[in-house]
Amino acid sequence: xxxxxxxxxxxxxxxxxxxxxxxxxxxxxxxxxxxxxxxxxxxxxxxxxxxxxxxxxxxxxxxxxxxxxxxxxxxxxxxxxxxxxxxxxxxxxxxxxxxxxxxxxxxxxxxxxxxxxxxxxxxxxxxxxxxxxxxxxxxxxxxxxxxxxxxxxxxxxxxxxxxxxxxxxxxxxxxxxxxxxxxxxxxxxxxxxxxxxx
Amino acid sequence: xxxxxxxxxxxxxxxxxxxxxxxxxxxxxxxxxxxxxxxxxxxxxxxxxxxxxxxxxxxxxxxxxxxxxxxxxxxxxxxxxxxxxxxxxxxxxxxxxxxxxxxxxxxxxxxxxxxxxxxxxxxxxxxxxxxxxxxxxxxxxxxxxxxxxxxxxxxxxxxxxxxxxxxxxxxxxxxxxxxxxxxxxxxxxxxxxxxxxx
Amino acid sequence: xxxxxxxxxxxxxxxxxxxxxxxxxxxxxxxxxxxxxxxxxxxxxxxxxxxxxxxxxxxxxxxxxxxxxxxxxxxxxxxxxxxxxxxxxxxxxxxxxxxxxxxxxxxxxxxxxxxxxxxxxxxxxxxxxxxxxxxxxxxxxxxxxxxxxxxxxxxxxxxxxxxxxxxxxxxxxxxxxxxxxxxxxxxxxxxxxxxxxx
Amino acid sequence: xxxxxxxxxxxxxxxxxxxxxxxxxxxxxxxxxxxxxxxxxxxxxxxxxxxxxxxxxxxxxxxxxxxxxxxxxxxxxxxxxxxxxxxxxxxxxxxxxxxxxxxxxxxxxxxxxxxxxxxxxxxxxxxxxxxxxxxxxxxxxxxxxxxxxxxxxxxxxxxxxxxxxxxxxxxxxxxxxxxxxxxxxxxxxxxxxxxxxx
DNA sequence: AATGAATGAGACTTCATTCAT
DNA sequence: TATGAATGAAGTCTCATTCAT
Numbered sequence: 001x002x003x004x005x006x007x008x009x010x011x012x013x014x015x016x017x018x019x020x021x022x023x024x025x026x027x028x029x030x031x032x033x034x035x036x037x038x039x040x041x042x043x044x045x046x047x048x049x050x051x052x053x054x055x056x057x058x059x060x061x062x063x064x065x066x067x068x069x070x071x072x073x074x075x076x077x078x079x080x081x082x083x084x085x086x087x088x089x090x091x092x093x094x095x096x097x098x099x100x101x102x103x104x105x106x107x108x109x110x111x112x113x114x115x116x117x118x119x120x121x122x123x124x125x126x127x128x129x130x131x132x133x134x135x136x137x138x139x140x141x142x143x144x145x146x147x148x149x150x151x152x153x154x155x156x157x158x159x160x161x162x163x164x165x166x167x168x169x170x171x172x173x174x175x176x177x178x179x180x181x182x183x184x185x186x187x188x189x190x191x192x193x194x195x196x197x198x
Numbered sequence: 199x200x201x202x203x204x205x206x207x208x209x210x211x212x213x214x215x216x217x218x219x220x221x222x223x224x225x226x227x228x229x230x231x232x233x234x235x236x237x238x239x240x241x242x243x244x245x246x247x248x249x250x251x252x253x254x255x256x257x258x259x260x261x262x263x264x265x266x267x268x269x270x271x272x273x274x275x276x277x278x279x280x281x282x283x284x285x286x287x288x289x290x291x292x293x294x295x296x297x298x299x300x301x302x303x304x305x306x307x308x309x310x311x312x313x314x315x316x317x318x319x320x321x322x323x324x325x326x327x328x329x330x331x332x333x334x335x336x337x338x339x340x341x342x343x344x345x346x347x348x349x350x351x352x353x354x355x356x357x358x359x360x361x362x363x364x365x366x367x368x369x370x371x372x373x374x375x376x377x378x379x380x381x382x383x384x385x386x387x388x389x390x391x392x393x394x395x396x
Numbered sequence: 397x398x399x400x401x402x403x404x405x406x407x408x409x410x411x412x413x414x415x416x417x418x419x420x421x422x423x424x425x426x427x428x429x430x431x432x433x434x435x436x437x438x439x440x441x442x443x444x445x446x447x448x449x450x451x452x453x454x455x456x457x458x459x460x461x462x463x464x465x466x467x468x469x470x471x472x473x474x475x476x477x478x479x480x481x482x483x484x485x486x487x488x489x490x491x492x493x494x495x496x497x498x499x500x501x502x503x504x505x506x507x508x509x510x511x512x513x514x515x516x517x518x519x520x521x522x523x524x525x526x527x528x529x530x531x532x533x534x535x536x537x538x539x540x541x542x543x544x545x546x547x548x549x550x551x552x553x554x555x556x557x558x559x560x561x562x563x564x565x566x567x568x569x570x571x572x573x574x575x576x577x578x579x580x581x582x583x584x585x586x587x588x589x590x591x592x593x594x
Numbered sequence: 595x596x597x598x599x600x601x602x603x604x605x606x607x608x609x610x611x612x613x614x615x616x617x618x619x620x621x622x623x624x625x626x627x628x629x630x631x632x633x634x635x636x637x638x639x640x641x642x643x644x645x646x647x648x649x650x651x652x653x654x655x656x657x658x659x660x661x662x663x664x665x666x667x668x669x670x671x672x673x674x675x676x677x678x679x680x681x682x683x684x685x686x687x688x689x690x691x692x693x694x695x696x697x698x699x700x701x702x703x704x705x706x707x708x709x710x711x712x713x714x715x716x717x718x719x720x721x722x723x724x725x726x727x728x729x730x731x732x733x734x735x736x737x738x739x740x741x742x743x744x745x746x747x748x749x750x751x752x753x754x755x756x757x758x759x760x761x762x763x764x765x766x767x768x769x770x771x772x773x774x775x776x777x778x779x780x781x782x783x784x785x786x787x788x789x790x791x792x
Numbered sequence: 793a794a795t796g797a798a799t800g801a802g803a804c805t806t807c808a809t810t811c812a813t
Numbered sequence: 814t815a816t817g818a819a820t821g822a823a824g825t826c827t828c829a830t831t832c833a834t
Contacts, residue, residue, distance in 0.1 A: 008793080008794085023309070024309050026224040026225075027224075027309070029827085029828060029829085030828070030829060030830085031828075031829095039794080039795090040794065040795040040796055041795080041796060041797095041829095041830095042794065042795050042796060042797095042830095042831085042832085043793085043794055043795070044829095044830095045829090045830065045831075045832095046793065046794060046795090047793090047794095050829070050830075051828095051829065051830090103308055106304065106308065107304075107305050107306075107307075107308050107309065108305070110301050110304060110305055110364060110368070111222060111305065113221065113222070113225065145384070145388075147384060148381060148384055148385065149381060152362070152381050153381075153385060155361065155362060155365050156358045156361070156362045156381075156382065156385055157358070157385075158361070159357055159358050159360070159361025159362060159365075160354045160355070160357050160358035160361070162357070162361070163353065163354070163356070163357025163358070163360070163361065164350070164353060164354045164357060166308065167353050167357075170308075183346060183347060183350050183351070183354075184354065186343070186345060186346055186389075187346065187351060187354055187355075187389040188389065190343075190388055190389050191384075191385040191386070191388045191389035201818095202817095202818065202819090203817090203818065206818080206819080227802085227803065227804085228803080228804065228805090229802095229803085229804095237819075237820090238819065238820045238821060239804095239805090239820085239821065239822095240805090240806085240807080240819070240820050240821060240822095241818080241819055241820075242805095243804090243805065243806075243807090244817090244818065244819065244820085245818090245819095248804075248805075249803095249804070249805095399797095400796095400797065400798090401796090401797065404797080404798080419707065420705055420707070422620040422621075423707065425823080425824065425825085426824080426825065426826085427823095427824085427825095435798075435799090436798065436799045436800060437799080437800065437801095437825095437826090438798070438799050438800060438801095438826090438827085438828080439797080439798055439799075440826090441825090441826060441827075441828095442796095442797065442798065442799085443797090443798095446825075446826070447825070447826090499704050502700065502701075502704060503701050503702070503704055503705065504701075505701075506697055506700065506701050506760065506764075507617070507618050507621070507701065509617060509621065541780070541784075543780060544777060544780055544781065545777060548758070548777050549777075549781060551757065551758060551761050552754045552757065552758045552777075552778065552781055553754070553781075554757070555753055555754050555756070555757025555758060555761075556750045556751070556753050556754035556757070558753070558757070559749065559750070559752070559753025559754070559756070559757065560746070560749060560750045560753060562704060563749050563753075566704070579742060579743060579746050579747075579750075580750065582739070582741060582742055582785075583742065583747060583750055583751075583785040584785070586739075586784055586785050587780075587781040587782070587784045587785035602814085602815085623806085623807060623808085624807075624808060624809085625807075625808095633815080633816090634815065634816040634817055635808095635809095635816080635817060635818095636809095636810085636811085636815065636816050636817060636818095637814085637815055637816070638808095638809095639808090639809065639810075639811095640814070640815060640816090641814095641815095644808070644809075645807095645808065645809090
């Protein structure tokens with residue numbers, strides 16, 4: 001019985017993801033993908049309509065566990081502050097463990113002509129909405145300042161975390177995750193905390 | 199004095215930049231560039247080693263005014279808080295006016311095989327260092343909290359501003375720059391402000 | 397068993413060889429080769445790394461029968477004198493039947509940047525070594541003069557035969573091979589014959 | 595006053611010759627020639643109709659001293675045997691001192707499509723005719739065997755000497771010219787000597 | 793379910809030549 | 814006499830996709 005990671009599709013996903021992280025979508029050829037996956041070229045076109053659709057499916061495939069991780073994180077949190085901190089931490093951990101995916105997210109997100117552009121944006125929106133919920137909750141509870149827009153702040157915090165995480169992984173991967181998380185926590189939690197004035 | 203060579207190069211820079219803004223680097227062909235520039239195809243290869251080197255030169259060419267803008271912004275600011283706010287605003291304005299460039303910065307920054315990778319990284323580092331200086335000044339002056347790392351915070355704020363700016367331009371370009379700047383200012387200035395505790 | 401791949405390669409070899417015979421390597425385009433072979437352009441690049449590698453493979457492909465011809469010629473000869481004469485004749489026949497190849501051998505042999513340079517040199521060395529063996533045998537048997545260097549003489553005789561053969565084919569192709577062979581035989585066999593003094 | 599070697603044409607000749615010897619006619623670009631010559635690209639087209647005509651003129655320029663050398667060699671020789679030996683030696687010396695030219699002679703001689711093909715062939719014929727004269731003289735004098743064709747033998751000896759010389763310069767340049775000349779002399783003089791039978 | 797040879801549109805690049813200065 | 818920017822035809826090569834097996 002074939003385990004999930006042995007299936008042809010999954011081998012193609014892994015190969016495509018690691019290659020696209022290294023060289024980008026356009027920079028990665030179908031030849032390279034099938035070679036790394038250890039299958040023949042036609043196999044891609046047997047399973048998918050094309051290269052772009054393979055990536056689209058790959059994104060969808062990796063999306064569910066990510067969503068679940070964020071959902072669970074948000075549910076487990078007792079307060080908006082704790083939630084925000086936990087979400088940042090969850091994002092950092094996810095980026096650390098799915099660096100290839102994260103890199104792809106950042107570098108391919110703004111390529112509007114891509115077939116899977118919508119899928120990628122939906123993923124991003126989904127993640128941001130968890131941040132937004134925590135921030136909105138905090139504002140409603142009076143612990144976060146009310147003069148910020150929850151959606152804007154969520155997007156900003158998400159972007160800050162992603163870029164910081166990539167910097168971290170590229171320039172100082174030896175720094176423990178805790179240190180990075182703490183730095184972001186200080187910046188982020190203060191940014192939204194109420195009872196202060198700019 | 200503008201030589202004929204300089205004129206031609208500039209026409210190629212303008213054509214390439216506007217096209218790359220529309221379609222990305224890989225999506226733009228040399229044929230399109232020379233057609234828009236009104237020169238022959240061989241002209242690109244007379245002046246540059248190839249398409250990538252044209253873009254590299256383009257980046258270098260447009261880099262100086264950008265650096266100057268940030269330098270002047272930092273110098274004109276009376277206090278670290280004002281400086282930080284002005285830098286954010288300068289970054290937003292630059293992204294608005296050089297959207298093609300900004301998009302390229304984000305999408306090509308992590309593509310290590312590109313010939314202009316180093317140039318792009320130097321540009322990014324240069325911009326971030328202005329943020330870092332303002333933050334370090336603020337920490338030294340006691341107006342910014344001392345438990346954050348200036349370099350880390352600079353990179354985080356830069357990333358936050360870039361992603362917010364791209365979101366803005368893509369999803370709600372009708373929002374005035376002032377509104378965006380104000381939102382980021384609130385988040386950013388509070389994040390680093392001293393006299394508060396997370 | 398001829399696979400589809402082998403068939404295609406052979407069509408490309410035939411097309412390339414006949415064209416290069418007419419117009420030389422640089423003068424022959426990939427477009428012409430694929431047109432004559434009746435395949436699509438991409439097929440060349442599916443089977444070979446490039447135009448030069450196609451020719452390299454072509455050389456290697458046609459090399460074995462040539463080597464075999466020389467080997468058999470040498471083995472069939474009863475004495476060193478007969479062997480030398482037979483080798484000259486074999487070389488002439490081969491040049492007559494593979495004029496394209498022979499021309500390429502002479503014109504591309506000293507072009508060190510070509511990818512097939514090594515293959516071509518190996519071919520030349522292989523042919524010359526047959527001459528060398530016959531001459532060395534003759535010297536050992538006392539029928540060839542002992543004051544000549546077998547390797548040097550082999551290379552000289554080979555060169556003499558090639559240049560004579562090309563002259564023949566270009567300037568007086570109507571001359572029968574026998575006449576040419578007899579002229580060279582007279583020059584060559586006397587040159588190495590013992591019992592005389594310069 | 596400009597010496598002969600300082601003239602623009604001569605600088606172009608030297609540059610072109612050394613480059614063509616390295617990389618062949620087609621492999622050498624006009625850009626490379628003018629760079630090595632230290633002049634601008636347009637200069638070539640000011641002095642010559644094109645790249646091929648530059649080479650044609652270069653051949654003609656180097657032809658006269660070569661012809662003179664052979665003429666003097668032949669005139670100075672007292673007997674046909676001495677003449678033949680001296681001609682071989684003259685050819686070796688010339689190849690040693692004009693290696694680039696010699697290489698070009700061998701590699702470009704059979705490219706029939708070249709504009710200067712005729713010029714090159716005339717040069718070759720001119721050299722061979724000196725050999726032919728010496729051999730014909732020897733046959734008439736009864737010192738060379740009468741069953742060989744003087745023209746054929748001349749061409750064969752010339753080819754043998756050229757290929758031996760290139761082998762020598764490429765594979766064992768440390769061998770003194772005298773040793774090479776002596777080996778060829780033994781082969782050549784015996785080949786044509788009368789009073790022997792194949 | 794999978795293969796891999798074949799395709800061909802379209803990309804990048806080369807380079808001999810022209811010409812205004 | 815000399816320059817060098819500009820040209821564009823023609824070349825080599827890439828690669829997503831197709832399809833007979």
